[in-house]
Amino acid sequence: MxxxxxxxxxxxxxxxxxxxxxxxxxxxxxxxxxxxxxxxxxxxxxxxxxxxHVAELKGITKSGNALVIGAMTTHAEVAGSEVVRGAIPNLARLATMIGDAHVRHRGTIGGSVANNDPAADYPAAVLALNATVVTNKREIKADDFFKGLFSTALQDGEIITRLSFPIPGKFGYAKFAQPASLFALVGVAVAQTGSSARVAVTGAGSSGVFRQTAMEGALGKGWSAQSLAGIATDAGKMMSDIHGDSAYRAHLVGVMAKRAVAQAG
Amino acid sequence: MSATGIGASVRRKEDQRFITGKGHYTDDINRPGQAYAVFVRSPHAHATIKKIDTAAALKSPGCLAVYTGADVAADKVGGLICGWMIHSKDGSPMKAGAHPALASGKVRYVGDHVAVVIAETLAQAKDAAEKVGVDYDTLSAAVDVATAQSNGQPQVHEEAPNNTVYQWHLGDKAAVDAAFAGAKHVTKIDLVNNRLIPNAIEPRAAIGEYDSGTDSLTLYTTSQNPHVARLVLAAFIGLAPEHKLRVIAPDVGGGFGSKIFIYAEEVICLWAARKINRSVKWTGDRSEAFLADAHGRDHATHAELALDGDGKILALRASTKANLGAYLSTFASSVPTYLYAPLLSGQYNIPAIYCEVDGVYTNTAPVDAYRGAGRPEATFVVERLVEVAARETGTDPAEFRRKNFITAFPHQTPVIMAYDAGDYDACLRKALELADYGGIGARKAESAKKGMKRGIGLSAYIEACGIAPSAAVGSLGAGVGLWESAEVRVNPTGSVEVLTGSHSHGQGHETTFAQLVSGRLGIPIEQVTVVHGDTDKVQFGMGTYGSRSGAVGMSAIYHAIDKVIVKAKKVAGFVLAVPEESVDFKDGIFSSTATNNTLTFPEVALQAYIAHKFTGAQLEPGLKEGAFFDPTNFTFPSGVHICELEIDPDTGATRIDRWTAVDDFGELINPMIVEGQVHGGVAQGVGQALLEGAVYDKSGQLVTASFMDYAMPRASNLPSIKLAMSHTRCPSNPLGIKGCGEAGAIAAPAAVMNAITDALGHENIAMPATPLAVWRAAQKSPTKMAAE
Known part of the structure; x- marks a missing residue:
């Protein structure tokens, strides 16, 4: 150092x-x-x-139809929050799957989203839930926020203050952990709001978290794991390393998406 | 059995210290005037060093010295040695390249030591190290053990053409060839025993200290065998005469073999301390541990088993290429030879065995002993072979094993070892019963209903432990004897200090050794202190590895206690005024048929020191005895482990559902600690089978250089272990114990892989069976593979 x-x-x-x-x-x-x-x-x-030590960056509240989580809220706080469990229970569950107990008690939702590690869990949830990233300067829609590996729309000096998650009808997240790091080798978040569905994939894409639009279309027509049968993910756009080649990751996107839908109910 | 004697599950005495943060590790030690060393390491797997520019580093704030290989050579510091001579088939001695403590002219693996920078503070040393300019001419690297001997591969050392250190063999080739020629069935397999990185929780560390007043050196270090370190540093590396060098290995946080060896950092800290007349401290960080601790395993093997028409084994042959890394570490040559091939008979009656082993240099970290050292590799070969042979001949794998078990002892195998005692079928029967082996069909059907593939795998292992006797290892090329020493010092108040040449780095010796003393002398266990790890306190010893501390180290204590009791009886005879021959000692009390008076052990201890009741001519005062113990044979722990697991073919995830272990360790000192050793060993074996694997890329960069990519087993990867014991007494030591420290790591990989291949229905998968590997293998159905 x-x-x-x-x-x-x-x-x-x-x-x-x-x-x-x-x-x-x-x-x-x-x-x-x-x-x-x-x-x-x-x-x-x-x-x-x-x-x-910035108090205004902490805390979890339900505001209208949104769940608002302060940027400096730890993963353990999200996992244990009755507010989160009541509003988006599987988001609390996602937080329990991040790293290990030490990580969950220090790591924060704002830090995770700002860092945009291509294998982090939260970016998939933020994108699938169509959340808004609120900074000290503006509000940024999830679709505009994630710009690639470790890259976001944040400008120099811009601080994420909170994340605002519209409360969906259904939400699920299934993760297949990389055996060494426990980051997502493939993590798929699915959300249903009204009749429309969003599917976001982390861990797999060579450009970081992305939306699987073919799956969104299928789930929009019929929300069930079976709807996803036969929908392939382009292996050419997947990462490849010793833990998973691109074909394996592309395959796992399908498996995890079905499991996420099943979990969402 | 007393409450704290042999056989009692006494709580570990050392744990209070460890779990309250009061352990005293090398990095906890700070010496007056201490400076800090940082090593400049090679970023290349293979390169010529054109020039090293130290000027800028020397000007860096706080920098005290920068040394390179040239300085080491100028001071005639001896190179690191490999202490076990192996001869090739043709009788030629192994071809070893030089192993200087700082690289000379060439670097040979990523992490190789190029220079050392010493500064007032650690941060200053790091700053200065960044300013050392090294000009490299990079060379292509030989990385893969399977191809490193091919023509045209980069040469790691000129002394070893085609990177071949030795081409060794063991066994009767003609007899084996004849048996294969007459075989009804031959099973053939190719196996990789994956390369492992030890990852003890405490990284290596060293402090060198020089006392100019006495012209003596002290080394504080993370060692499993401080006396051997002193011997090597004195006699071979030449840093100081043995009597002017003290080596202290305080609390050591895990070793698993990786802290047996004498490393460059220890040499340099000690050498540099004299040069700058300051204490020099180095503490490795985790990245350095990944790069430069000696790795384990890394074999590529082709093996064959010949059967007659009744499924009886006729012969076994194996051909192994063993990766030794870029330099020969302290015991590297012995691990894939004499610690490996002599175990290829397993638990089976195999009339003829032949094994060839090529020791191979590559541009990777040195490879040496790691928990089990050679014996896990042998067990993996034997237990995968018999499993596949059983499957190929349509025989139940348990029945196949039973049919070929050795049943009469002693049993001379065709590969050196003479097994002294065991009951292999007893372990198998018990394990099959505990594992509900008969119910596996129904459980497989249940799993199939859920879309899962269930498999069961056996591993009937044997190991040669104790790593002794001296004459035996000497005849096989060892440079040292492998006995153990002990001294029992009784204080005037009857408390006891036990000095042992073995070393505890997690095994619980402070408890188990005290149990032996408590039980035999009839004194409370709190009255016993175990002293180890300091060459100024313990006269000499061979250290701890190869599950030797119980069988050999405690046996030395046992004999020293014998001598204490003999002397104490003499004292008691004088005090009770009865003939010495009439004195009996039992449960801490001295009594005699000649009197109603009795004496307690502390009373006799006090009398021994005040010496009022006898004259110096009759008896020497004091109560202190020592013993060296050299057993008559290795010990042969054995057992059966059964792994039952479920594979999710959609993801390749493997979940171990049940683990059954029945081990025969002979007599147990502390069953709780033994169980812990088995649990830990199984965890490491499961780690090897499912998770761990060191990966170098083609250029020789270590891809798995951190815990982000090197997967260690976690509690969640492990099942609850159903553990039972079988007992056949070991005849080669007075306690009847065989050793238990490595069994789990030896047994587990084959059990896991036999279960995975059972679940998959084919053999086409290698360790580590990661989710990726299992998913790929699950895509290949047995019928599809047959069609290919």
Whole structure:
């Protein structure tokens, strides 16, 4: 690790000001990607802005027909929240599947979404649920937010403050974990709102989280696992590594999608 | 059996310390004036070093020194040694390249040591290390053991043409060929024993210290055998005379073999401490552990089994290529030879066996002993072979094994080993019953209804443990004797310190060794302290590996206690004023038929030291005895493990549903600890079978260089283990114990793979059977493969 200045702002405005003071500054949320990278000296930011003490970034509320989760809410808090369990129970369940207990007690929803790791779980839920990413500057629809591997619509110095999930009719998430890291080798989130369906896939796509539109069409006509039979996913657009080649990942997208629909009910 | 003696499941004395964070590991130690070492490691698998520029690093703040291979050579620091000579078939000695502590002219694997940077703080050392400029000429790399011997492959060491260290063999080739010629059925398999990275929870660490006043050195290190380290560092590497070098291995957080070996970092910290007259500390990080700890396994084997018309085994032959990595680690040469091929008879009566092994250099990390060391590889060959042979001949795999079991002891195998005791059918019967083997058909049908494939697999393993006697290992090429030493020091108040040459790094010696003393001397276990891991306290010892600490180390303690009792009886005779021959000692009490008076053990201990009741001419004061124990044979633990699992053909996920283990470890010292050893061993074996595998790419980069890609077993990967014991006493040591530390890791891989292939209906899958591998294999139905 290289030396850096550590800041602990108490408000989003103070955090934004600190970020503005150093274009290379990094936000510390749960730190599960940033800190290992810094320890290995692969990153050497001079300024660290820890959002862990910004009260306005925490908390879970139901607001009208939306579930609103503060950006600095940990995975364990989402997993254990009665509000989440009441509104979108399988979103709470998704949070129980992230990493291990240590990760879930430090990692945050805002950090996960901002980092947009192509194998993270939350991006699939955010995209399938057509959530809105709220920042200190604007609101960004999920479809406009994820821009590829570790890439998002966030601008320099922009801070995610909360995520707003419209409460769907049905939601399910099925994950096949990469055996070593427990990240998603393939994770599929499915949501039904009215008669329309959204299907988002994480872990598999070579450009990160993506919508499986053929499956959305089929589920829009008939919401059942059987509706997905025979719908292939293009292996040419899948990642390939020692844990899963592209054909295996493409196959698993189909398996996990069916399981997600079955879970959603 | 006393409440704390042999056979009692006494709670581990050391756990209070460990679970409350009071363990004292090498990295917990900080010496006055200590400086920090960071190693500059090769980013290339194979390259010529054109130039190393240390000027900028030396100017870096806090930097005290930068050393390279040239400095090591200038000081005539000896290279790291391989302590077991293997001769090839043609009688020639193995062809080993030099193994300098810092690379000389060439780097040979990613992680190879190029330079060391020493600075006032760790951060300064890291900063300076980044400024060491190394100019490499990269070379193509030999990575795959299966092809590294081919013409045109990059040469790792000039001394070993075609990267071949040795071409060794064992057994009677002519007899085996004749048996195969007359066989009714021959089973052939090709197996890969996947490469593993040990990953002890505590990374390696070392502190070198120099005392200019006495011109002596001290090394604090993460070692399983500090005395052997001292011997090698003194006699071969030449850092200090043995009596001027102290090696301390304090609490060590797991080894699994990887901390047996003497590593470059230990040499450099010690050597550099004298050079800069400061203590020098190095603590490896996890990335360094992945790259530069000695790895395990990595065999490619073709094996064949010859059967007669009744399903009796006539002969076995195996041809193995063993990856030894880029340099020969301390015991690397012995693992795929004498720790492997002599176990190829398994539990079976096999009249003729022949095994050839090529030891092969590659541009990968050195490979050496890892939990089981050679014996898991042998068991995997034998147990996969008999399973496939049973399937091919339409015989129940359990029945096939039973038909070929050795039933009379002692039994001389055709490959060196003389099995002394065992009852293989007893273990099998018990295991089949506990596993409800008869009900597997119904359970398979239930799984099939859910779209799942269920399989069951047996593994009837044998191992040679104790790693002794000295004469035997010496005749096979070992550079050391493999006995163990003990000293029992009785204090005047009757408490006891036991000094042992073995070393505990998770095994629970502080408890089990104390149980032996408590039971035999009739004193509370709290009155016993076990001392190990310091060459200034314990005179000499051979350390802990090969499940030897119980069978050999405790036997040495047993004999030292014998001597203590003999002496104590003499003391008691004087105090009771009775003839020595009339004194009896039982349950901590000295009595005599000649008097109604009795003495407790502490009373006799006190009398031994105050020495009022006898003269120096009659008896020496004091109560302290030592013993060296060298057994008459290896020990032969055996058992049967049965794995039952379910495969999800849609995803390739494997779930182990049941695990049954019936082990014969002879007498048990502490059944709870034994069970823990089996559980841990099974976890590692399951890890090898389903999850773990070191992967290098073609250029020699380690792809699985972190826990993001190297999958270790988690609790959720493991079943609840149904464990039972069978007992045949070991005749070659006074305690009748065989050793239990490696059994699980030896038995498990074959059990898992036999179960997976049973579920799949074909043999076309290798370890690790990851979900990807299982899914691919599940796409191939047996009928489809037959048609191909």
């Amino acid at each position: 290289y030396a850096f200045q550590y800041h602990r702002p108490q408000s989003v405005a103070d955090a934004a000001a600190l970020l503005a003071s150093d274009s290379e500054a990094k936000i510390l949320a749960g730190g599960h990607t940033l800190l290992p990278t810094m320890k290995q000296r692969l990153a050497g930011p001079k300024t660290i802005v820890d959002l862990g």
